[in-house]
Amino acid sequence: MRFSPRLSRYRGLFPDSERKIGDEAPDLAKVTAYDVAHIPTYAGLLMAEAEGVDWRHVARVTLNIDPERAPKRARRAWISHLARARWLATNGLWELQSDSLQ
Numbered sequence: 001m002r003f004s005p006r007l008s009r010y011r012g013l014f015p016d017s018e019r020k021i022g023d024e025a026p027d028l029a030k031v032t033a034y035d036v037a038h039i040p041t042y043a044g045l046l047m048a049e050a051e052g053v054d055w056r057h058v059a060r061v062t063l064n065i066d067p068e069r070a071p072k073r074a075r076r077a078w079i080s081h082l083a084r085a086r087w088l089a090t091n092g093l094w095e096l097q098s099d100s101l102q
Contacts, residue, residue, distance in 0.1 A: 021063045025084035039088075041081065041085075042088055045085045048062065055075065055078045056074070059074040061076065
């Protein structure tokens with residue numbers, strides 16, 4: 001299992017009320033308010049993937065879900081949010097950029 005001490009710096013970055021993670025990320029072809037609120041979470045997921053960090057460590061640190069207590073929920077949330085992070089990085093960024101330019 002590979003850990004990343006760099007991921008720990010994201011813990012506590014936002015108040016708990018702003019870091020509530022859904023069991024699954026949105027699956028829409030547009031950027032949602034949930035996506036905007038969780039951009040730092042998505043960034044952490046992409047960085048962890050690039051570093052080869054074990055998904056359980058990412059679920060615990062970045063998603064605030066204990067994979068030992070809720071393994072199915074943690075895995076589902078990790079898969080869903082990582083897929084959404086990839087989508088935003090390749091497609092959704094254009095929508096965010098155009099919104100910020102208006």
